[in-house]
Amino acid sequence: MSKVVVFDHPLIKHKLTFIRDKNTGSKEFRELVTEVSMLMGYEVTRDMALEEVEIETPICKTKSEVIAGKKVGIVPILRAGLGMVDGMLNLLPAAKVGHIGLYRDPETFQPVEYYCKLPHDVSERELIVLDPMLATGGSAVAAIQFLKDRGAKSIKLVNLIAAPEGIKAVEEAHPDVDIYVAAVDEKLNDHKYIVPGLGDAGDRLFGTK
Ligand code: PRP
Ligand code: URA
Numbered sequence: 001m002s003k004v005v006v007f008d009h010p011l012i013k014h015k016l017t018f019i020r021d022k023n024t025g026s027k028e029f030r031e032l033v034t035e036v037s038m039l040m041g042y043e044v045t046r047d048m049a050l051e052e053v054e055i056e057t058p059i060c061k062t063k064s065e066v067i068a069g070k071k072v073g074i075v076p077i078l079r080a081g082l083g084m085v086d087g088m089l090n091l092l093p094a095a096k097v098g099h100i101g102l103y104r105d106p107e108t109f110q111p112v113e114y115y116c117k118l119p120h121d122v123s124e125r126e127l128i129v130l131d132p133m134l135a136t137g138g139s140a141v142a143a144i145q146f147l148k149d150r151g152a153k154s155i156k157l158v159n160l161i162a163a164p165e166g167i168k169a170v171e172e173a174h175p176d177v178d179i180y181v182a183a184v185d186e187k188l189n190d191h192k193y194i195v196p197g198l199g200d201a202g203d204r205l206f207g208t209k
Contacts, residue, residue, distance in 0.1 A: 002171045003178040005043065012039050012182050019160065020198045026207040030083060033132065033205065036160060036182055037087025044128060044158055044180050045091065070154065071095070073125035077102055077143050078115060080201035084130040084158065098122065100143045104135075109192045111142040123151030132201040134162035134181065135194050137169025144174045160201075161185055163194045 007013075018024050019032045051068030054061060072095040076082050085097060101115025119125060127147055134140055134157070144155055155177045157170060162181040165188055170179055185194045193199070203209050 001175050004167060004171070005178070005180045006184055007040060007043065007180070007182045009039065012036055015039075016160065016182055020196065022199065024204075026204065029204050033083040033160065034087040034090075037084040037130070037158070038090050039087075040158055040180055040182060041088045041091040044088075044156060048126075070124060070126045071121075073098055073119050073122060073127045075100060075118070075127055075129045075143070075147065077129065077131040077139055080132050080205055081130040083132060083201070083205040084160075088128060088130065088158075095128075096125070098127075100146055102139045102143060104139060104192075106191075109136055109138060111139040113142070113146070116146060118147070118150060122147065123153060125152075126154045127152050127156070129155060129157045131157075132160040132205075133194060133197070134159040134166035134170070134179075135188055136163075136192050137166035137173075140166065140170050141173040144170070144177055148174075156180065161194055161197055163188050 015032045015036050048067050049069035050065040052063050053066050055064050072092050074085060074088050074095045075098045076085050078099055078101040096119040098118035102111045102113055105112055129143055131140060140157055147155055157177055158180045160182045162184050167179060185197055187195050189195050
């Protein structure tokens, strides 16, 4: 079963309040999303394997640890997932970035694919899928299936705000994928927007409407 990590760090809660606020403009919204993504990345990477290396400090030779194991791939779901990339890359500068373009059909609420470009060695990477919103879960479930169809074996999903319905959908479709969310909100409205949520994440990031 998926592990679901809901963050309770005061800094994340504080920044999320301003991300939710409709009076927060795009510039500040983008900055806050980057900051929260970086803070979340600290926990998302907690289980990364380490290996011992020998180094020399100005005082003596010593053994110390560096990140080992698989390489990382960051996969934002376009568009809104792009807002979370810089925060993750700040922590994982050597990660490769793949892109999956999906939009949610406003009538059917089903995800529609329009773009996919991934690192060639996706099956050898620990993948971190980014999307600020996990609403019905349709987009995340489809993106994860995409990655699996192309050989991905290790996938984590990172969202800022999730609805209970979205978490359930991902857990059921992909029980091997752990989910990291900054907040779990109450419900979805009739348009399948998260309540209270933050509105349309892509529009708020990029100033479109
Ligand atoms: C939003 C969001 C997710 C999706 C969540 O994207 O960024 O990808 O909706 O909804 P779901 O869980 O019900 O699938 P949107 O389709 O609005 O596209 P955009 O990022 O290009 O604005
Ligand atoms: N997509 C968004 O951008 N916001 C929601 O609340 C749901 C889907």
